[in-house]
Amino acid sequence: MIAFFRRLNALFISAVLFFVYFLVIGLARLIYVLSERKNGKPDSYWQLARGKQKTVELSTPY
Amino acid sequence: MNILGISAFYHDSAAALYIDGKLLSAIEEERFSRLKHDNAFPFQAIQFCLNSVNLTIDDIDAIAYYEKPLRKLERLLETFVVTYPFALRPFLQAIPDWLGQKISVEEIIRKKVGFSKKIYYVPHHVSHAAAAFYSSSFNTAAILTVDGVGEYQTTALWKGEKDKLTLLKSISFPHSIGLLYSTFTAYLGFKVNEDEYKIMGLSAYGLPEYIQQVYRLMDMKSDGSFSLNMKYFSYRESFRMFSDAFIALFGPPRKPGEKVEKRHRDIAASIQVVVEELLFAMLNHLYTQTKSRNLCMGGGVALNALANGKIYTKTPFKNVHILGAAGDSGAAIGAALYVQRQLRGSSPVQQITSLYLGSSYSNESVESLLSCYPELTYKKYDSEIDLLRATAAKLAKGKTVGWFWGRTEYGPRALGARSILSRPSPRAMKDTMNKIKRREEFRPFAGSILQDHVHRYFYTPENKYYSPFMNVCLIVRENKRKELAAIVHEDNTCRIQTVNEDNGRYYRLIKEFYRQTGNPCVLNTSFNVMGEPIVEHPKHAIEDFLCSKMDALVINDVLINK
Ligand SMILES: [Fe+2]
Numbered sequence: 001m002i003a004f005f006r007r008l009n010a011l012f013i014s015a016v017l018f019f020v021y022f023l024v025i026g027l028a029r030l031i032y033v034l035s036e037r038k039n040g041k042p043d044s045y046w047q048l049a050r051g052k053q054k055t056v057e058l059s060t061p062y
Numbered sequence: 063m064n065i066l067g068i069s070a071f072y073h074d075s076a077a078a079l080y081i082d083g084k085l086l087s088a089i090e091e092e093r094f095s096r097l098k099h100d101n102a103f104p105f106q107a108i109q110f111c112l113n114s115v116n117l118t119i120d121d122i123d124a125i126a127y128y129e130k131p132l133r134k135l136e137r138l139l140e141t142f143v144v145t146y147p148f149a150l151r152p153f154l155q156a157i158p159d160w161l162g163q164k165i166s167v168e169e170i171i172r173k174k175v176g177f178s179k180k181i182y183y184v185p186h187h188v189s190h191a192a193a194a195f196y197s198s199s200f201n202t203a204a205i206l207t208v209d210g211v212g213e214y215q216t217t218a219l220w221k222g223e224k225d226k227l228t229l230l231k232s233i234s235f236p237h238s239i240g241l242l243y244s245t246f247t248a249y250l251g252f253k254v255n256e257d258e259y260k261i262m263g264l265s266a267y268g269l270p271e272y273i274q275q276v277y278r279l280m281d282m283k284s285d286g287s288f289s290l291n292m293k294y295f296s297y298r299e300s301f302r303m304f305s306d307a308f309i310a311l312f313g314p315p316r317k318p319g320e321k322v323e324k325r326h327r328d329i330a331a332s333i334q335v336v337v338e339e340l341l342f343a344m345l346n347h348l349y350t351q352t353k354s355r356n357l358c359m360g361g362g363v364a365l366n367a368l369a370n371g372k373i374y375t376k377t378p379f380k381n382v383h384i385l386g387a388a389g390d391s392g393a394a395i396g397a398a399l400y401v402q403r404q405l406r407g408s409s410p411v412q413q414i415t416s417l418y419l420g421s422s423y424s425n426e427s428v429e430s431l432l433s434c435y436p437e438l439t440y441k442k443y444d445s446e447i448d449l450l451r452a453t454a455a456k457l458a459k460g461k462t463v464g465w466f467w468g469r470t471e472y473g474p475r476a477l478g479a480r481s482i483l484s485r486p487s488p489r490a491m492k493d494t495m496n497k498i499k500r501r502e503e504f505r506p507f508a509g510s511i512l513q514d515h516v517h518r519y520f521y522t523p524e525n526k527y528y529s530p531f532m533n534v535c536l537i538v539r540e541n542k543r544k545e546l547a548a549i550v551h552e553d554n555t556c557r558i559q560t561v562n563e564d565n566g567r568y569y570r571l572i573k574e575f576y577r578q579t580g581n582p583c584v585l586n587t588s589f590n591v592m593g594e595p596i597v598e599h600p601k602h603a604i605e606d607f608l609c610s611k612m613d614a615l616v617i618n619d620v621l622i623n624k
Contacts (some may be wrong), residue, residue: 020156043283049228059181062136
């Protein structure tokens with residue numbers, strides 16, 4: 001019985017995530033495509049640090 | 063101040079404990095769970111670290127976590143946006159996984175570990191850079207961190223000055239040398255995040271005939287920066303690392319267990335050459351940015367010993383430090399070191415010269431365990447020199463010896479605490495050891511050599527070259543190749559550990575072996591059989607001993623025979 005409810009729960013979560021994927025991620029994709037800028041080939045692929053290292057905030061998981 | 067460093071949920075979960083600036087304990091979770099590269103939250107490793115110094119979690123002042131989990135989740139979600147609508151299945155699998163455990167690191171630490179004080183989240187590549195630099199003897203150094211991926215970064219150039227780490231440049235996901243190498247690992251039929259070193263071993267048997275194809279996977283600049291052409295990779299949107307375009311370029315992938323053919327060997331050689339070229343271009347660029355001759359490297363790619371051995375000839379760096387645990391387990395050390403610097407300000411150099419930081423077992427517990435194995439005969443030695451004489455004599459006679467002594471090593475390499483040893487010649491010793499380890503023939507064995515003699519046997523950057531963590535391959539001198547026949551690889555290199563007084567009884571054993579044979583080197587392979595983590599408890603060692611053709615087993619002061 002517990003196994004049945006577990007499976008039902010997993011199925012429910014999958015269904016919710018299915019809609020989240022197609023609606024939320026889909027919308028984000030649309031915004032991403034509209035705002036995407038086409039860049040030519042750069043001279044280097046290094047991203048410069050620009051002082052962001054100074055602001056490492058350690059107390060948050062973000 | 064007591065700081066506990068933790069790494070979890072990717073691979074090689076681990077805990078490391080600093081007490082008042084001293085690294086007193088560190089161990090990977092896999093040793094207890096017996097799951098190789100276990101990525102579960104390291105409850106047992108944490109408990110071990112605390113028990114080893116008779117502390118409880120209430121005595122810990124701060125926990126340093128080795129990454130920022132929410133930034134990692136953000137990258138994951140961004141990846142789902144970029145790959146939409148092709149990543150539904152990974153989305154359905156990854157999100158519950160994240161929402162279930164990975165996102166709630168704080169909750170786990172608070173509720174299950176019972177820790178109520180401050181938790182610090184150190185960005186992943188900062189953890190790698192801190193582990194690499196703060197564990198070295200250098201006051202200033204150039205630092206390269208390079209792995210699969212952290213939060214976003216996959217590669218970063220740093221400058222280290224005293225207590226300060228300055229990020230100079232970086233490259234972000236999905237462009238990753240670690241994932242590039244792992245893609246070839248998967249393509250060649252081996253396990254990702256586990257068998258990369260097999261590709262390194264295999265590469266020596268091939269010719270780099272696929273270099274042009276490998277370069278088609280990326281755009282590489284002369285400054286070592288690169289961008290992968292994602293049409294060849296599918297690790298963002300599926301459970302497979304490589305795409306159909308990759309297969310069209312290289313041919314059908316090798317299935318696990320299939321015969322290794324020339325094509326596979328040549329592909330392995332090609333990816334190794336390209337990764338080396340990438341690394342050396344990066345390092346040469348890093349030198350122009352830092353002008354320091356000291357180099358520290360961290361991240362899983364820094365375990366590529368074959369590339370590491372060429373740094374001295376391919377770049378301007380003169381002194382290289384790579385911590386034995388350069389991968390994610392070592393990031394637990396790095397996170398703790400970084401937090402310590404932030405909280406205490408300036409700290410003296412704390413070079414890590416020994417990684418014997420794990421568990422140990424008493425002679426009494428070994429003897430009581432042996433009473434359960436009446437088929438085994440053993441002798442407990444009261445004098446160390448007698449034990450070393452007897453053990454070295456067995457090695458000299460060509461016997462294989464399981465060597466379980468003191469505290470276990472931290473990191474992926476056996477450094478003479480949980481090792482299987484033999485003499486390094488003749489060549490047939492390699493076959494004997496391969497049978498004990500039940501592993502692929504193409505894989506080379508490493509050696510441990512007295513530091514005072516290393517330059518006589520290898521082409522080293524200096525006399526008495528110091529490389530204690532077995533993460534560098536050096537070329538064996540022509541006149542010594544016969545003496546080291548069982549550990550000289552196809553390309554005439556050998557992964558080598560230099561041994562000195564810091565290695566305690568292991569050093570004294572090799573010294574005794576040298577006295578008896580005139581050879582200052584032994585073959586050293588990790589004490590495990592294929593697919594298992596390194597032995598943890600003496601009973602694991604005894605069981606491996608019983609079910610293999612190992613000739614003798616030494617556990618602490620006890621010499622066991624069959
Ligand atoms: Fe990493």
